[in-house]
Amino acid sequence: MHPLFIIRLVCSKGGCGNYVIEFKQVSKIYPNGVIGLDNINLTIEKGEFVVIVGLSGAGKSTFLRSINRLHEISTGEIIIDNTSITRAKGRQLLTIRRDIGMIFQSFNLVKRSTVIRNVLAGRVGYHSTIRTILGLFPPEDKELAMRALERVNIIDKAYTRSDQLSGGQQQRVSIARALAQEAKIILADEPVASLDPLTTVQVLEDLKTINVELGITLVVNLHSIELARQYATRIVGLQDGRVVFDGPVEQATDERFKEIYGQPYEVKKSEKIINTPTA
Amino acid sequence: MRKSLTHPPHKEFSRINMKKRKHIWTTLFIILLFAWSIRQTETSLLDFIHGFSNMFDLLVQMFPPNWAYFDNVIPPMLDTLRMALLGTTIGAILAIPFALLSASNVFTNKWLYYPVRFILNLVRTIPELLLAAIFVAILGLGPLPGIFALGIFSMGIIAKLTYEATEGIDPGPLEAMTAVGANKIQWIGYSVVPQVTPYYISFVLYALEINVRAAAILGLVGAGGIGEYYDKTLGFLEYDKVSTIIICTLLVVVAIDFVSTKLREKLL
Numbered sequence: 046m047h048p049l050f051i052i053r054l055v056c057s058k059g060g061c062g063n064y065v066i067e068f069k070q071v072s073k074i075y076p077n078g079v080i081g082l083d084n085i086n087l088t089i090e091k092g093e094f095v096v097i098v099g100l101s102g103a104g105k106s107t108f109l110r111s112i113n114r115l116h117e118i119s120t121g122e123i124i125i126d127n128t129s130i131t132r133a134k135g136r137q138l139l140t141i142r143r144d145i146g147m148i149f150q151s152f153n154l155v156k157r158s159t160v161i162r163n164v165l166a167g168r169v170g171y172h173s174t175i176r177t178i179l180g181l182f183p184p185e186d187k188e189l190a191m192r193a194l195e196r197v198n199i200i201d202k203a204y205t206r207s208d209q210l211s212g213g214q215q216q217r218v219s220i221a222r223a224l225a226q227e228a229k230i231i232l233a234d235e236p237v238a239s240l241d242p243l244t245t246v247q248v249l250e251d252l253k254t255i256n257v258e259l260g261i262t263l264v265v266n267l268h269s270i271e272l273a274r275q276y277a278t279r280i281v282g283l284q285d286g287r288v289v290f291d292g293p294v295e296q297a298t299d300e301r302f303k304e305i306y307g308q309p310y311e312v313k314k315s316e317k318i319i320n321t322p323t324a
Numbered sequence: 325m326r327k328s329l330t331h332p333p334h335k336e337f338s339r340i341n342m343k344k345r346k347h348i349w350t351t352l353f354i355i356l357l358f359a360w361s362i363r364q365t366e367t368s369l370l371d372f373i374h375g376f377s378n379m380f381d382l383l384v385q386m387f388p389p390n391w392a393y394f395d396n397v398i399p400p401m402l403d404t405l406r407m408a409l410l411g412t413t414i415g416a417i418l419a420i421p422f423a424l425l426s427a428s429n430v431f432t433n434k435w436l437y438y439p440v441r442f443i444l445n446l447v448r449t450i451p452e453l454l455l456a457a458i459f460v461a462i463l464g465l466g467p468l469p470g471i472f473a474l475g476i477f478s479m480g481i482i483a484k485l486t487y488e489a490t491e492g493i494d495p496g497p498l499e500a501m502t503a504v505g506a507n508k509i510q511w512i513g514y515s516v517v518p519q520v521t522p523y524y525i526s527f528v529l530y531a532l533e534i535n536v537r538a539a540a541i542l543g544l545v546g547a548g549g550i551g552e553y554y555d556k557t558l559g560f561l562e563y564d565k566v567s568t569i570i571i572c573t574l575l576v577v578v579a580i581d582f583v584s585t586k587l588r589e590k591l592l
């Protein structure tokens with residue numbers, strides 16, 4: 046067996062990979078000619094909490110979805126943990142995706158399935174097809190799923206049908222799914238856009254805790270610059286598919302954003318979120 | 325009330341007139357079509373009235389049903405039910421791969437789903453009696469060709485309805501399972517199957533309702549079941565026995581419909 050392969054085997058559980066995300070001259074042009082991403086070059090280190098901001102249509106979703114290749118890019122390359130996901134094929138692509146959790150604006154749970162089944166869905170990449178289709182997960186997996194639900198404070202709903210939960214609860218289930226997946230990176234596309242202000246804060250707090258305590262890298266799209274400042278360690282601003290701002294929160298001042306985006310962001314800013322004391 | 329206030333009355337009027345004119349044209353067109361059909365098929369109202377009196381004669385002859393014959397009807401009736409059940413089961417199983425392969429959101433390659441849909445459409449153009457006749461020619465007389473005919477027939481129905489339902493499911497969970505790193509089979513099992521199962525079961529029950537009716541006449545071409553008894557008794561002009569068979573069939577069909585409808589109501 047190749048020595049590198051052995052290292053990979055040992056590391057896959059312990060998480061000793063660095064899980065750096067590298068964008069190398071990445072561009073995306075949609076079939077209709079719209080430019081989704083325009084020559085993006087940036088590196089996201091392990092453990093960062095990156096918030097992507099930008100006006101509607103700036104390319105935030107395109108950016109996020111190209112990381113786990115839900116969208117194909119046109120040119121350039123994206124490297125995750127020293128492996129090119131852009132060139133990965135078959136099994137290799139699935140293995141890379143297994144390390145990247147994803148949270149959606151619309152939660153994307155199977156509504157007719159129980160909460161626990163939705164969380165265990167995050168484990169399918171670790172087992173054989175037969176086992177997973179029959180739902181024969183090992184006890185450790187169920188334990189893992191339960192602990193994930195515990196972390197987002199929703200363990201009492203484990204056997205409830207998902208469509209009986211509120212939006213905020215459903216979003217927490219989808220976070221638990223990413224946790225059960227033992228993701229090293231979590232992508233979230235407007236995770237709070239369909240939640241009320243209070244639930245918004247709860248969900249973002251959950252994400253922040255995961256980021257700080259487990260060292261999971263977070264890349265989150267948000268509309269609100271206010272929230273971005275509150276939770277991010279680094280903010281990336283997009284406009285027309287280009288990076289127009291990239292820096293730590295301290296540099297993301299009002300003046301700077303007014304300079305970049307002009308009036309529209311002022312309007313966004315006025316949608317102020319209730320501030321609850323952070324734990 | 326409000327509407328008539330905001331719109332000038334003459335405008336309302338002309339719109340109604342337009343609508344009326346449209347209706348008149350449609351009606352005229354249908355009448356013409358009807359007249360033309362009668363000419364072409366050489367139907368005459370007289371034949372119909374004449375036939376009506378024959379029908380009345382028949383009803384009179386059918387009238388006291390031959391209750392003693394009931395015991396003879398039960399075994400072939402149960403056969404018919406079994407044929408319908410087996411045929412539906414075969415159809416339900418065959419329909420699964422066809423439905424999945426036809427759904428453009430499951431297999432995105434149009435070189436795959438268009439040919440499969442074409443086969444499905446082809447299958448659905450063959451009437452079940454013709455299917456049964458073909459299978460009788462291949463397999464000989466008896467219930468087996470009937471079962472296969474019903475299997476193919478219901479496969480077409482179930483697969484078509486299921487793939488259409490599959491294309492209407494929420495794409496969110498599909499995307500989520502892709503992101504999780506699931507392979508194709510896991511992806512189907514965890515995002516497509518749980519969403520489409522209630523529809524599928526409902527369509528299978530619906531196919532069963534149709535198959536019970538269809539199974540009752542397959543005997544006419546020698547494919548087993550109660551149909552053979554229709555053939556026999558009608559041939560011997562034993563109309564009292566025919567009415568017994570009809571009543572028995574009616575009872576079974578109504579019972580199956582009732583149970584199936586109740587189950588489907590629960591599902592969706």
Ligand SMILES: Nc1ncnc2c1ncn2[C@@H]1O[C@H](COP(=O)(O)OP(=O)(O)OP(=O)(O)O)[C@@H](O)[C@H]1O
Nearest residue numbers: 075077079080081100101102103104105106107108
């Ligand atoms: N499938 C597609 N085909 C063609 N153009 C697309 C497609 N998806 C997105 N676009 C275009 O690409 C650009 C970037 O879209 P994207 O969804 O990434 O923006 P966004 O920043 O996420 O916006 P929002 O805040 O509204 O979600 C937009 O101009 C959009 O119209």
Ligand SMILES: [Mg+2]
Nearest residue numbers: 105106107234
């Ligand atoms: Mg978006």
